[in-house]
Amino acid sequence: MKAFIIAIAILFMASGAGNLSGSPSRAVQGEREPGACEAAAAELARFDKVGKEWGASNEGDPYTTVRHHAADGEWFGYGVTIYKLKSRFKRSVRLIVEDSEGLIELRQLSDEKGRRVGQRVVKERREGEATRVAVWVIMDRMIQGVDAPSLALALAAERVLITCPAEARRRLKQH
Numbered sequence: 179m180k181a182f183i184i185a186i187a188i189l190f191m192a193s194g195a196g197n198l199s200g201s202p203s204r205a206v207q208g209e210r211e212p213g214a215c216e217a218a219a220a221e222l223a224r225f226d227k228v229g230k231e232w233g234a235s236n237e238g239d240p241y242t243t244v245r246h247h248a249a250d251g252e253w254f255g256y257g258v259t260i261y262k263l264k265s266r267f268k269r270s271v272r273l274i275v276e277d278s279e280g281l282i283e284l285r286q287l288s289d290e291k292g293r294r295v296g297q298r299v300v301k302e303r304r305e306g307e308a309t310r311v312a313v314w315v316i317m318d319r320m321i322q323g324v325d326a327p328s329l330a331l332a333l334a335a336e337r338v339l340i341t342c343p344a345e346a347r348r349r350l351k352q353h
Contacts, residue, residue, distance in 0.1 A: 215342035218334040224248045238262055246335075254326035256339050261319045271316055274299055282329070287317065302329065315340050 225246035232242040243257040261267035275284065280301040287296040296317030303310050311332040313324045322340050326332035 215337060215345075218337040218342070221331075221334045222246070222338055224250075225252075225254065235259070237266055239266065252327060252331075254324060254331055254335050256322075256324050256335060258320060258322045261321075264319065267319045267321075270321060271297070274314055274316070274321070277301075280304075282311075287315070300329075300332070 225248045227247040227249075229245045229247070230242070231244075232240070234240050239259055239261050241257060241259040243255060245253055245255045247253045259270075261270065275297065280303050282300040282302055283298070284300075285298050286294050287298055289295045296315065299312075299314045299316070301312050303312070309327060311326050311329045313332050313336045315322045315336070324332050324335045324339065326335055
C-alpha cells in the first residue's frame with residue numbers, strides 16, 4: 179500500500195489540469211444534466227473492492243488515498259492532500275500545471291460570483307502500452323486527484339468523488 183501512495187504522490191507531482199465533465203463550482207460547470215451523479219455512480223459500482231490509506235507526508239501534510247478495484251483487475255485511484263504551508267501547496271501546484279506533457283485541459287475554477295477559486299487539470303500519460311489519465315482539482319490548499327486507465331473512467335470517478343459531493347455541500351449552504 180505504501181508503494182501505491184508513493185505512486186500517487188509521484189503521479190500528482192510529475193504529471194499535471196478545468197472542466198470536462200464537471201467541477202466543484204456550479205459557475206464553472208454550468209447547468210448539470212439531471213441524474214449525472216447517479217449515472218456516474220452506477221458506472222463505478224463494479225469497483226467494489228476498496229483499499230484506503232491515510233497519513234501525513236514527510237512535511238506533515240495530511241493525505242488520503244483510496245484505490246478502487248473491479249473484479250476484472252481494472253482499478254482507479256483517488257487521493258487528496260491538504261497542505262499546511264502555502265509555499266508547499268504553491269510548489270505542488272506549479273509542478274502539476276507547468277508540466278504540459280499530455281495536457282488535455284487546464285481551466286480556472288470560479289465561484290458563483292466569478293472569483294477565481296482554483297484550477298482543474300486533466301492529463302494523459304502513456305507508459306509503454308499502458309495509458310493513465312489524471313484529473314486534479316486544486317482549491318484552498320487542497321489537491322484532489324483521480325488516476326484512471328481511461329478518460330471516461332477518470333471523469334466518472336471525478337464526478338462521483340469530487341464534483342457531486344461539492345455540489346451537495348453548496349446546495350446545503352444555500353438553504
